[in-house]
Amino acid sequence: MTSRRKAIQSIGLGALALSTLSTTRSEARPEMPLADDPAFWAKVRDQFMLAKDKVFFNPGTVGAMPRMVYDRMVEHLKYIGTDVADWAYKDDNKEEFISGYNNLMTIRTKVAGLINGTAAEIAMTDNVTNGMNYVSNGLNLQPGDEIITTDQEHGGGLGGWQVKEKRYGAVLKLVPIPKPMHSAQEVYDILVKAMTPKTKVLMVSHMITGSGAILPVKELCAEASRRGIFTVLDGAQTVGQIKIDVKDINCDAYLGCFHKWMGAPAGTGFMYVKADKIKDIWTTIASYRWNQHEDEGFRFTQRGTGNFPVLKGLEASIDFHNEIGADKVYARIKFLGERLRTGLRANKKVKIFSPTDESMCAGISVYNVEGRTGAQLQEAYWTQARMRPRSQGDTFGVRHCTHIFNNEAEIDRALEVVKSLS
């Protein structure tokens, strides 16, 4: 029990440290709270474990953990290693030795708070891919039923629907959308035009992985729902980057992960399905609770022995995020992303694949330098400046993510690297 108490205290200390950060500017400029206050963000940067001699620009693949996330996870691992004999094996859902049988109500409630859902609508998963497969596998579709999506989806969002097509004769339509996109209206019109009376599912990324485009999901879901289409959003790139309100968006399902922009340990995700729809989704991984509907989220969360320390790290990542505040996190990410894109736009040798409409962008910028491949650009970043954005292949250059642990000087240095190549 001693180690466990220590784990709880370590979160308190982390939170206290962040609480000491000044908030005066946020009161003065509520529209972009503290986004350009270097002193505030330098203190936030100090909460991360990232080595100071390298610059990380790839939380779109896997995030960087704040120290309190690491501490909470390791403390709990130690607690289990030391005190597993304390486990009285009660079936009261409060035991924290293995996950997969526990209803995880505390964590599900925090996740629900993050996206404005309810705990009953939240199931814990390992990642977006398995959440998406729970939805695609759990919905009944008939041969000829259409699933509409875009031609810019990630394989983890798409794969389950491809199985649905091959196995059950559903028709998966990969609707081409522009890259770069120019407006939300343009994408909306293309996707709505693709809907037919046979369309049963609309599945799109809330934010496109290979361009950072934020799609007009609220409008798309409204039109799809009006036509009786089930709406599913892939939120792999949004959680911890832009604010999510599932009630406002009014989607039927939303899949997210915490190991990218939230800085949680790898292997942490969630499935949200709207209260009046979740009861109709078949479970994919079945255990005792597979058919018990009094707590729908638990029905899917009970999926065999899992790793509790990882969930403790996840919980700490939500505490950390909330301590700073989703608005401030978004404002800073957007501020740095915009600084990068503004610099890139001034360079005539650079082609940007993120939307030309800045209101569709946040912290992901995708671009290339004339005559270069993504691999060359990635290599130049590393050899010249120990910076790590991620290659997007021969045509699309690199995906360059900006997060709260980055700063203005790093963006400006990145622009110099690009200039040296152009």
Ligand SMILES: Cc1ncc(COP(=O)(O)O)c(C=O)c1O
């Ligand atoms: C849009 C999108 N969907 C799905 C995934 C897969 O996420 P996960 O590895 O959590 O399953 C990614 C990963 O980069 C992604 O960007």
